[in-house]
Amino acid sequence: MSSEDPKRLTTMISAKAIEEIEHWRSKYPADRKRPPIIAALKVVQAENENWLSEEHMKAVADYLDVPHIAVFEVATFYTMFHLKPVGKNVISVCTNLSCMMCGSDKIVEHLQSRLGIKLGETTSDGQFSLKEVECMAACGGAPMLEASEIYHENLTPEKVDSILNDLGWEA
Amino acid sequence: MGTVTIEIDGVSLEAETGSMIIEIADDAGMHIPRFCYHKKLSVAANCRMCLVDVSNSPKAVPACATPVADGMKVLTNSTKARIAQKSVMEFLLINHPLDCPICDQGGECELQDVALGFGNDVSRFTEGKRVVQDKNIGPLIETDMTRCIHCTRCVRFGTEVVGMREMGATGRGEHMEIGTYIEKSIESEVSGNIIDLCPVGALTAKPSRYKARAWEMQSTAGVSPHDCLGTNIEIHHRRGEVIRVVPRENEKINEVWISDRDRFSYQSVTDSERLTQPKIKKDGQWQTCDWETALTHVCDQLNNIKQSEGVENIGALISPSATLEEMYLTQKLMRGLGSHNIDHRLRQVDFSSQFEAPMFPGMEFDIDALEDMDATLLIDADLRREQPLLALRLRKSTRHGRVMSVHSGEVENNFKVSPNVSVPASDLLAQLQGIVAALIEQHKEVSAELTELFVDIKPTPDQQTIASELRINDNACLLVGQSALEHSKSSHIRWLAKTISDLSGCAFGELTAGANTAGGYIAGALPHRLSAAEESNICGWNTQQMLQKGLSAYLLMNTEPELDSSYRDAARVSLLKSKFVVMMTPFAKGEFLDYADVLLPIAGFTETSGTFINVCGEWQSFTAAVKAKGEARPAWKVLRVLGNLLELDGFDYVSSQEINAAVKERFESTTDARVGHFQRPDSLESGGEKPRPLSMYDMDSLTRRSLCLQMSVQGQDNWRRDQIEHLVASQSLPETESPDSLINLSASSAESETASLQESSDA
Amino acid sequence: MANEVCFRTMHLDEPWTLEAYKSVGGYKVWRDILKNKTPANDIIEQLKTSALRGRGGAGFPTGLKWSFMPRGMPGQKYVVCNSDEGEPGTFKDRDILRFNPHQLIEGMAIGGYVMTATVGYNYMRGEFYEPFARMEQALKEAYDEGLLGKNILDSGIDFDLYNHMGAGAYICGEETALIESLEGKKGQPRFKPPFPANYGVFGRPTNVNNTESYASVPVILQHGGQWFLDLGIPNNGGTKIFSVSGHIKQPGNYEVAMGMPFKDLLQQCGGMRGDKPLKAVIPGGSSSPVLPASVMMDITMDYDAIGKAGSMVGSGAVMVIEEGTCMVELAARTAHFYYEESCGQCTPCREGTGWMSRVLHRILDGEGKIEDLDNLQDIADNIMGRTICALGDAAAMPMGGFLKHYKHEFEHMIRTGRRWVDDQQNAA
Numbered sequence A: 001m002s003s004e005d006p007k008r009l010t011t012m013i014s015a016k017a018i019e020e021i022e023h024w025r026s027k028y029p030a031d032r033k034r035p036p037i038i039a040a041l042k043v044v045q046a047e048n049e050n051w052l053s054e055e056h057m058k059a060v061a062d063y064l065d066v067p068h069i070a071v072f073e074v075a076t077f078y079t080m081f082h083l084k085p086v087g088k089n090v091i092s093v094c095t096n097l098s099c100m101m102c103g104s105d106k107i108v109e110h111l112q113s114r115l116g117i118k119l120g121e122t123t124s125d126g127q128f129s130l131k132e133v134e135c136m137a138a139c140g141g142a143p144m145l146e147a148s149e150i151y152h153e154n155l156t157p158e159k160v161d162s163i164l165n166d167l168g169w170e171a
Numbered sequence B: 001m002g003t004v005t006i007e008i009d010g011v012s013l014e015a016e017t018g019s020m021i022i023e024i025a026d027d028a029g030m031h032i033p034r035f036c037y038h039k040k041l042s043v044a045a046n047c048r049m050c051l052v053d054v055s056n057s058p059k060a061v062p063a064c065a066t067p068v069a070d071g072m073k074v075l076t077n078s079t080k081a082r083i084a085q086k087s088v089m090e091f092l093l094i095n096h097p098l099d100c101p102i103c104d105q106g107g108e109c110e111l112q113d114v115a116l117g118f119g120n121d122v123s124r125f126t127e128g129k130r131v132v133q134d135k136n137i138g139p140l141i142e143t144d145m146t147r148c149i150h151c152t153r154c155v156r157f158g159t160e161v162v163g164m165r166e167m168g169a170t171g172r173g174e175h176m177e178i179g180t181y182i183e184k185s186i187e188s189e190v191s192g193n194i195i196d197l198c199p200v201g202a203l204t205a206k207p208s209r210y211k212a213r214a215w216e217m218q219s220t221a222g223v224s225p226h227d228c229l230g231t232n233i234e235i236h237h238r239r240g241e242v243i244r245v246v247p248r249e250n251e252k253i254n255e256v257w258i259s260d261r262d263r264f265s266y267q268s269v270t271d272s273e274r275l276t277q278p279k280i281k282k283d284g285q286w287q288t289c290d291w292e293t294a295l296t297h298v299c300d301q302l303n304n305i306k307q308s309e310g311v312e313n314i315g316a317l318i319s320p321s322a323t324l325e326e327m328y329l330t331q332k333l334m335r336g337l338g339s340h341n342i343d344h345r346l347r348q349v350d351f352s353s354q355f356e357a358p359m360f361p362g363m364e365f366d367i368d369a370l371e372d373m374d375a376t377l378l379i380d381a382d383l384r385r386e387q388p389l390l391a392l393r394l395r396k397s398t399r400h401g402r403v404m405s406v407h408s409g410e411v412e413n414n415f416k417v418s419p420n421v422s423v424p425a426s427d428l429l430a431q432l433q434g435i436v437a438a439l440i441e442q443h444k445e446v447s448a449e450l451t452e453l454f455v456d457i458k459p460t461p462d463q464q465t466i467a468s469e470l471r472i473n474d475n476a477c478l479l480v481g482q483s484a485l486e487h488s489k490s491s492h493i494r495w496l497a498k499t500i501s502d503l504s505g506c507a508f509g510e511l512t513a514g515a516n517t518a519g520g521y522i523a524g525a526l527p528h529r530l531s532a533a534e535e536s537n538i539c540g541w542n543t544q545q546m547l548q549k550g551l552s553a554y555l556l557m558n559t560e561p562e563l564d565s566s567y568r569d570a571a572r573v574s575l576l577k578s579k580f581v582v583m584m585t586p587f588a589k590g591e592f593l594d595y596a597d598v599l600l601p602i603a604g605f606t607e608t609s610g611t612f613i614n615v616c617g618e619w620q621s622f623t624a625a626v627k628a629k630g631e632a633r634p635a636w637k638v639l640r641v642l643g644n645l646l647e648l649d650g651f652d653y654v655s656s657q658e659i660n661a662a663v664k665e666r667f668e669s670t671t672d673a674r675v676g677h678f679q680r681p682d683s684l685e686s687g688g689e690k691p692r693p694l695s696m697y698d699m700d701s702l703t704r705r706s707l708c709l710q711m712s713v714q715g716q717d718n719w720r721r722d723q724i725e726h727l728v729a730s731q732s733l734p735e736t737e738s739p740d741s742l743i744n745l746s747a748s749s750a751e752s753e754t755a756s757l758q759e760s761s762d763a
Numbered sequence C: 001m002a003n004e005v006c007f008r009t010m011h012l013d014e015p016w017t018l019e020a021y022k023s024v025g026g027y028k029v030w031r032d033i034l035k036n037k038t039p040a041n042d043i044i045e046q047l048k049t050s051a052l053r054g055r056g057g058a059g060f061p062t063g064l065k066w067s068f069m070p071r072g073m074p075g076q077k078y079v080v081c082n083s084d085e086g087e088p089g090t091f092k093d094r095d096i097l098r099f100n101p102h103q104l105i106e107g108m109a110i111g112g113y114v115m116t117a118t119v120g121y122n123y124m125r126g127e128f129y130e131p132f133a134r135m136e137q138a139l140k141e142a143y144d145e146g147l148l149g150k151n152i153l154d155s156g157i158d159f160d161l162y163n164h165m166g167a168g169a170y171i172c173g174e175e176t177a178l179i180e181s182l183e184g185k186k187g188q189p190r191f192k193p194p195f196p197a198n199y200g201v202f203g204r205p206t207n208v209n210n211t212e213s214y215a216s217v218p219v220i221l222q223h224g225g226q227w228f229l230d231l232g233i234p235n236n237g238g239t240k241i242f243s244v245s246g247h248i249k250q251p252g253n254y255e256v257a258m259g260m261p262f263k264d265l266l267q268q269c270g271g272m273r274g275d276k277p278l279k280a281v282i283p284g285g286s287s288s289p290v291l292p293a294s295v296m297m298d299i300t301m302d303y304d305a306i307g308k309a310g311s312m313v314g315s316g317a318v319m320v321i322e323e324g325t326c327m328v329e330l331a332a333r334t335a336h337f338y339y340e341e342s343c344g345q346c347t348p349c350r351e352g353t354g355w356m357s358r359v360l361h362r363i364l365d366g367e368g369k370i371e372d373l374d375n376l377q378d379i380a381d382n383i384m385g386r387t388i389c390a391l392g393d394a395a396a397m398p399m400g401g402f403l404k405h406y407k408h409e410f411e412h413m414i415r416t417g418r419r420w421v422d423d424q425q426n427a428a
Ligand SMILES: Cc1cc2nc3c(=O)[nH]c(=O)nc-3n(C[C@H](O)[C@H](O)[C@H](O)COP(=O)(O)O)c2cc1C
Pocket: C053, C054, C055, C056, C057, C058, C059, C060, C062, C065, C082, C083, C084, C085, C086, C087, C170, C171, C172, C173, C174, C175, C176, C208, C209, C210, C211, C213, C214, C389, C390, C391, C394
C-alpha cells in the first residue's frame, strides 16, 4: 500500500519536518502508525504555505505507511487543515455566542472592509485569509481572533488595525 | 458463553450472552429495520434505524448494538419504538433525492422498503437538499453519492473484510462524503460486494446500469466458473439477456460474497464476441454453415484421420472449468474412438506422480474451517489472485491465528503473514525440505529412511518456526497453491507438502485450477484413468505430450491452449501444424481462427446446465439461466450428437442430469476411495522453475473477454493496449447478425440428432 | 474563599513555573505517595468523600470513575486528560494549562499511580498554542526534577506523560472521539459500551478526565476529601471554576465555592456591563438550556439547584445576557455551532442539526412560518437521546430552553419580520 518513493518523500517533506514528525511518533506505541498523522499534517502544512495539496497528503501517508484514504479522512475532518491555497496569514475570528454578544459582528465587518475580502476569502496578493471559527476558549476576552498562533482578545477596531499593521498589511 | 432468555414482542427466545438484540430477532425471523448493521461487518450503530424499546431504558436503544441480558423485554413495535424509527426515517429522507424512478436500486432498495413502513407521506422539510458530486471510482462501480445515507457499510467492508482501506468517509457532519482518495479507482478484486452492501442506490454496478428494473428480472441459481471454490451465484436475467450476477449466500463456501470476476465475467458471454453459428474453414476462409454440415464434417475428418494416421494421433484438451458432464462426454467420445489422449490439466508441467494422485486433488477440510485455523502454511499460493474469497476467509483466521507463507515470486496478501518467505522458484524445494528437516528434528518417531534422506538439511529459524507452529497447533493446515502445479517439480513439492502435513499433523489441502478440476478427475478427463479413478490399461498422452509432441487432430473443449496452457508456444506450433482442429467455443474471435478448422458454437456458462465439483468434493449442479445465443448449444448436447454421429455406444442421454447420474453412480460405487499415496523418493530433488504468473483477469477465457474487468485496476496489471482497444471497439458496436441463416434440417437420423440441438432451452 | 484549588498559584508572578508551584506545596502529595505507596483505595476514598464531580460537563463522580479502572489487569493502561475545551463559553482549562500546568501534571501522575497506568496523554485542542508551550515547558521541568519517567525517585513507579494536540474539532472533547483522535483518526465517537475503562486508547483500559478534575486532585489529597467537600455544599463538593462571559463588567474565570448564589457571583464579576438589566443566563455552556433572569437571581450555582431549574452546570460556562438581546439570534447561532461540529455519523445529529440551523436562519431572514416552531421542537425531540454521543443532546437541549422561555420572540419575528427586542425598545 505504501508505494514509497523515497525521492518524492524527501522533496515533499523536509528533513527538519521529518525530524519533527519523528518526535511526535516517539510519543506513541511503536506498533501504531496513525497517531502521528495529525501532527505530521500540521508540520507539512506549515512548510507548504499553510495548505495541504493532494501530493502532500499522499507523501504523509506514504511516509507513515498508512493508506492514503486514512490521511485524507483526517485532513478533511479537522478545520485547521486547509486543502486549498490560503493566505500566508490566516485570521480566525470567533463569532460564537460570547464573542457575538460582545460585538464580533463589528470586528468581522471591520476586518472585511480593511482587507477588502469576505469571510472565507483570501486577498488577491495571497497574504491574508479571513476565516470564521467556532469558540476558541477565550470567551473571557471576547471578541477575539487568532492570527499566527497568537490569540488577540478584547478586540476593538483600533486593536484590529494594529494587529493588521504588525502582520504587514498596508492598505 | 452461556445463554439467557429474552422476550421480543412477547415471544420468549433463547440467546447467547454477548449477542445483540438484532441478531436474536433475525434468527427468529422477526424484522427490525436497519441500514448500517450487517451481519458480516462490525457494529457501527450510526444509522439509528434499529431503535427499539427495551424494558428499564428510558431511551429507545439500537438493537444492533445492545447486548441481550437475561429477562430483557424488547418491543420493536411499541409507540416509543415506532416514534423513534419514524423520526430516524424522516431524517434519512430529508436529504435523500427520492429519485427512485431513475435509480437502479429502485425495487430492491432497503431505504425504499423501510420508508414504505415508517416514512411520512408529506415531507415537512422545505429547505434545499444536499447535493453531492459523484465520484469516478473505476469501471465496475457507478456512484451516485447524493443518495448515500452514510451507513459506512462499504467503508467497513474494505477495512474489515478485504483488509484494504480504499473507501473512506471524508469531511464531517452533513458534509461527510463517502469515497476513495480523491478520485482513485478501487483496486480490490472483491470490490463489487459493496454494490450489494449499499442499502440504497449510491453504489450500483456500472456494466448493468439502467439495463433493467429489479422487478423485471428473473433469477437463476448458478455456480461461478472461475475458481475451485464453487462460489454460489445468482444470475439475473430479463428476456433471455443476462443483466447481472450477484452472490447467493452459502455460509460454507462463499458466505455472502463473490469476487469481481464472478460478478462481471458474464459480460463476455453476452457481448458481440459470441459465436452464434457453426463455421467451417474452406481454403483458408471461414464459412458459416448449419449444424448438420459442421458435425458431419467433424465426423468425417476424425474418421479419416483415424484411418490414415491412427487414432493415437487424435486428442482432446478440456478446460478445467468445463462441467462434469462436458468432461465426461468428451473423454467418452475420445475413448469411444479409441484414443486415450485426454487431459484437462492444462497448466500442469510435472506429471511424474500422476499414478499416485488421489481420486481428485483438493482440501481435506471444509472451506469454512479455514477461518478457525490457528496456524496456516501457504505453499506457493497467491490467494488474492487465484481464489480471492479464500483470502477473505483466511484473513479472518489472522484475528486469532497465524498465517505463514513460502512462495516463489511476488505475492501480495491482504492479511498479515509471518514468516513470509519469498524465494526464486528454484529455491522452493529447498525451503520445504528445510521445514521437513525441522519437523524431523522436533519429532520423536520418524522412520530411519526419512531421517536419512534429510540428514544434510539444516533448517533456518523461519523454517523452525513454521514447523513448530504447524505441529503445536491443533487447528493447523497447509495449502498448496494453484500455481504450485505449474512448477516443473510439482510432484516433489506435493510430496514434501504431504510429508509436512503427516509429520506435523496439520490438515492438507491443494488448490486447483479452474472451477472443476475435481470434476475432471472424477469424470476421467485424464490420459491414465477412466472415470471414478478406474485405472486404464492404456495410458494416453497428457497435455504436455499432446502439445509438445504434436497430434494430427485436436478436439478443443472450450479452451484456447495458446493462452490456457503452460505450453503457449508449443501449442501455437502444434495446433497450426496439425491437420484438423475442432474448436468448441462460445466465442467468435481469438487466435484459434488461425489454427482451427471447425468452430462449434457452444453455450456460455449462464446458458448451460451442468455440475462443478469443488475443491472439497462438493457436487453443485445448476441449470441454464438463459437460452444460448443464436445457434449455440450446450456443449453436452453437441458432444452427445457427435457421439451418436460417430456411432459410438452410450450417447443416448436426454438431459445433463442423466449424465451426472451416470458419473455419480460410478463414483459412489468405487470401493477404492483412492487416497493419494505419495511415494518417498530415493533422493531429494532441487531446482525447478515456474512460468511468470498471469494477471488474475488473464487466467481464463471469460475474464479475458470482459471489458470492465480488463479496464479495472487489476486488469490493467497486464495492460495490453491492443486487446483493450479491440474489446472497446467490438463491444460498442451493435450486434451484427450473420446473413447466412440456418438451413432447416430434414428427417435423416443425423438430422434428427442435430435437430435436438434446436431445443429451446437446456433441460 | 476563591482560588484555593486549581488557581492556587494565581497570585504569584510567573505562576506556571515549577518554583512557583512548589512554593504553594506543589508535588508534595506526589512525593508522599511515591514514598509511602499510599494504598490506591485510600486515595479513591478521599476522592469519593470530596464529592468531586467531573468538570468536563457530565458531572460524573471522579472517585467512582477511578474505581472502575481494572487496576489489577495486566498490560498497558492509560490516563488521558481532556483539555479540548470546546464547549462555547468555556475557557477555564486554558487558564489552568497556562497558569498552573504543574498541578495538572501532578494530578495526572497521581491518577496514573492509582489506576496503574504508566502512560498519560494530555489532549489539547489544536488552537492551544500558548498552553501547549507552557505545558511542554512544565513537562520538561518535571522530568528534569525526576518527578516523571521510569522508576520515579527510586520508587519503582513509572509514569510518562505526553502532550498531544488536536486540529480543530469540537467533537474531540467527547471522550471516545478524543480517543479516536488520539489514535490518529477522525474524531468520531465510539458506541458505548464498551466504556474507555475497558476499551480505550489503543484498545487498552483508559481513564479520561477533564483538566480541572485532574488538577483538583492534588489539593484534595493534600487537605483531605472532607475539607474539599466542606468548601462547597453536600453532594456538590469543593470549589468550581465558572467561566463568566457575555454582558458582564469583568468577564473571566472565577474559582468559587459550589452553592454560591448566582447573585453573589454576578456581583463578584462587577455586575452587568453598562448596568443594563439581566435578561437571562446560559449557565453551563451553550448546550445547557437558557434560564431567565427571574429564575437565575434566586438560584445557587451547583449541580442540584441548576438541575432543578431545568438546566445544567455542564462545564461551568456562565453566559450572561442583558435585556435587549435577541434570543432568536442566539438560538440560531447555537444551532449553527452544532451543525458545524456534528461529526456526521449518526443520522439524527447529522441531518437534524442542519435542519434546525436552516429553519432558524430562514426565520432570521424573515421567511419563517408559524409551524416552524413546532417543527423545531419536534426535530430537537427527535434528536434527543437517539445518538451515539451526547452532541445530539447538546444540540437539542438549548432549543427547548429558547422555545420554552422566549417563544414570543420567535413568533414576533415570524409574524412581523422584525426583532421583538427592537419593537419593545421602540415602544418604550
Ligand atoms: C459533544 C461533547 C463535547 C465535549 N467536550 C468536552 C470538552 O471540551 N472538555 C471536557 O473535558 N469534556 C468534554 N465533554 C465531556 C467528555 O465526554 C467527558 O465526559 C469528560 O471529559 C470526562 O471528564 P470529567 O469526568 O472529568 O468531566 C464533551 C462531551 C460531549 C458529548
